[in-house]
Amino acid sequence: MRRLPLSLLAASLMLAIGTANAASQTTIPAAAVKTAEQLRDKAMGDNTGYQIVESLTTEVGARLAGSPADARGREWAIAKFKELGYDKVYTETVTYPLWERRxxxxxxxxxxxxxxxxxxxxxxxxxxxxxxxxxxxxxxxxxxxxxxxxxxxxxxxxxxxxxxxxxxxxxxxxxxxxxxxxxxxxxxxxxxxxxxxxxxxxxxxxxxxxxxxxxxxxxxxxxxxxxxxxxxxxxxxxxxxxxxxxxxxxxxxxxxxGTYTGANVIGEITGKKHPEQVVAIGGHLDSWDPGTGAIDDASGVAIAMAAGKLIHDLPQRPDRTIRVIAFANEEMGLWGGRAYADKHASEVSRFQLGTESDFGARKIWRMTASVKPEARGAIEQIAKVVAPIGVDYDASKPGGGGSDLSQMHAKGMAALSLTQDGTDYFDYHHTANDTLDKIDPKELAQNVAVYAAFSYMAAQANGDFGSAPNAFKSDGAED
Structure with missing residues (x-):
């Protein structure tokens, strides 16, 4: 057997290791990046998100968990998903204490x-x-x-x-x-x-x-x-x-x-290659009762629904499923998020990446992420696509997944946090002043652009972002 010189052997080993490391990296294909840029630009001029939030706050209004309006909100969400063309629409029950204000x-x-x-x-x-x-x-x-x-x-x-x-x-x-x-x-x-x-x-x-x-x-x-x-x-x-x-x-x-049984309402854009793998986004459908729950959280539901609609309207379905969840009763203790996580904990490895919008409708200015080290490059690719519309990527902080999806993140789902400008959010939060006039259509469109771009890129990625049971147990996310 012919023996290689030590220097050549070392170089060969380094090349092999480098090739293996490159193969393990999660990346987003150039074609997907280009499509995400197109989605971003289209969303910035699209008013679907605003139309959705206007519809929910006008046709249903306040949606206190367990109230008659809660039931109307669920029916609204089912109908809206279908109207937007989602491939699959269904509900999952959530039971919680019924508290009433008189x-x-x-x-x-x-x-x-x-x-x-x-x-x-x-x-x-x-x-x-x-x-x-x-x-x-x-x-x-x-x-x-x-x-x-x-x-x-x-x-x-x-x-x-x-x-x-x-x-x-x-x-x-x-x-x-x-x-x-x-x-x-x-x-x-x-x-x-x-x-x-x-x-x-x-x-x-x-x-x-x-x-x-x-x-x-x-x-x-x-x-x-x-x-x-x-x-x-x-x-x-x-x-x-x-x-x-x-x-x-x-x-x-x-x-x-007493107790009340409501439901999470879920709409899906089915993936063409890996339909069992999902990118999870959403908002919570319930609200407090003094206002109409526009910024908390009809806007979050609208952002996610509109992002999914833009992806649905592409010439081809994404490789993985886009799952939009309108969560039940977040306000009284994350009941919808906890029920969802308990039901789907055994499937956590199928969750590609996820986050929920629940901090109003001002412009998103910061993105953080909890993903495996080999997926940081893909997050940087996403960051480059959303940077032109004002989003900075802070690699030093974890991503908690937002209010309800923090529960899936706690089970091991790779997660982002997409932080809106909350300077005046707590002027209106949980008050009679949480009404539609607090939402700027152009700022809402920027949110939709960010959600559509990241969701599509995650769905098209070569490789995963590290979701696995207890994968991010010590990341320090506080969402």
């Missing part, structure tokens, strides 16, 4: 009698007939409440006065949501009679309170809980500053009245 009222009864604008929180208990009157005790943060002596709280109405500021990525919502979700539970355990918070919102000058869910898991543990508008929170804080005992009368007619 009315709410509050007033300071001493020392300076006056009405307060507020709204009951999800899973709040109702007050006794005739209302609840109790002294108020104020805390400036959730940590301060946690450290309080329970004796100072027992029998009183706890008021947590934590502020949020505007940020492009909306990160102060971590402050407001932790108070809203965790505060009532802590107050209840300490023996409080009720709970109030400064709304988890950034609209300092609007007497429009922000609703949202609490962390109560069992109705027997719930106490009356509500959010004050920011100006009313300011007023209560000023009254408390006089140093006199302050009493409030709460009248909340709300509570859990």
């Amino acid at each position: 009315s709410e009222h509050a007033e300071i009864v001493a020392p300076f009698p006056q009405a307060l604008d507020l709204i009951a929180l999800g899973y709040s208990a109702g007050t006794p007939k005739g209302g609840l009157t109790a002294e108020v005790v104020r805390f400036d943060s959730l940590d301060a409440l946690k450290k309080a002596d329970p004796a100072t709280v027992k029998g009183k109405i706890v008021y947590v006065d934590a502020h949020m500021e505007r940020h492009k990525d909306g990160h102060d919502y971590a402050i407001g949501s932790s108070v809203r979700v965790g505060g009532p539970v802590i107050a209840s355990r300490m023996g409080a009679a009720g709970f109030l918070l400064r709304s988890a919102g950034t609209d300092a000058n609007s007497r429009t309170p922000h609703t949202g869910v609490t962390g109560f898991k069992d109705a027997k543990d719930a106490i009356p809980a509500a959010a004050l508008s920011n100006p009313d929170a300011d007023q209560l804080t000023r009254v408390l500053a006089y140093g006199k005992p302050v009493s409030i009368k709460l009248e909340l007619d709300c509570g859990i009245t």
